[in-house]
Every structure is written in C-alpha cells, then in structure tokens.
Amino acid sequence: xxxxxxxxxxxxxxxxxxxxxxxxxxxxxxxxxxxxxxxxxxxxxxxxxxxxxxxxxxxxxxxxxxxxxxxxxxxxxxxxxxxxxxxxxxxxxxxxxxxxxxxxxxxxxxxxxxxx
Numbered sequence: 001x002x003x004x005x006x007x008x009x010x011x012x013x014x015x016x017x018x019x020x021x022x023x024x025x026x027x028x029x030x031x032x033x034x035x036x037x038x039x040x041x042x043x044x045x046x047x048x049x050x051x052x053x054x055x056x057x058x059x060x061x062x063x064x065x066x067x068x069x070x071x072x073x074x075x076x077x078x079x080x081x082x083x084x085x086x087x088x089x090x091x092x093x094x095x096x097x098x099x100x101x102x103x104x105x106x107x108x109x110x111x112x113x114x115x116x
Contacts, residue, residue, distance in 0.1 A: 031111060
C-alpha cells in the first residue's frame with residue numbers, strides 16, 4: 001500500500017508548477033514576494049524579460065515608499081546575473097553568459113514575469 005502511494009506521488013510532484021514554464025525553457029507566471037522560478041538557458045542566448053507589476057508592497061516601519069518591485073535574475077551556480085527596479089511595466093534584454101539553470105524572483109510585491 002505504501003509503495004503505491006509513493007509511486008503515485010512521485011509521478012505527480014515533478015509536474016507541479018510546470019504550467020509556469022514555457023516549452024522553450026522560459027517563464028510565464030505571476031510571482032509574489034520571495035517566490036522563485038527556475039528555468040534553463042543556453043550560453044549565448046538572448047533572453048527577453050518582461051515584467052508587469054501587479055502590486056507594490058509598502059515598506060514596514062517606514063515613512064518611505066517603494067519605487068516599485070525588485071526583480072532579480074540569478075544563475076543557480078554562479079549567483080546574481082542582474083537586478084532591476086520596476087515601477088509599472090518594462091522589458092529587458094539579457095545575454096546569457098553562463099548556460100544552465102537560472103532563477104527569477106520578485107521582491108517587494110507581485111508581478112507577472114515572462115522570460116523567452
């Protein structure tokens with residue numbers, strides 16, 4: 001009985017969250033505070049990163065206001081590739097220097113993110 005449960009979970013769990021990945025290895029999803037999505041990109045690829053801000057969270061314990069959300073693109077093994085502050089909607093072009101797994105995350109709000 002336990003073996004069947006494990007096998008059925010093993011078949012379902014790897015598919016969780018795949019709807020946010022494009023067939024080309026990109027991303028098309030809504031990301032919230034500190035959520036992270038991984039994707040693969042080949043060395044030398046040109047990525048188009050589009051961001052549409054849905055909500056900017058206020059700073060806690062401060063009279064200051066955020067200018068927008070922070071978007072961070074990382075190479076999983078080599079660290080930060082680039083960061084941007086986005087107030088409304090923007091598109092960036094990024095050249096991939098190191099192929100492999102990458103991750104994108106939003107800090108300070110919620111945004112729709114597409115990477116092709």
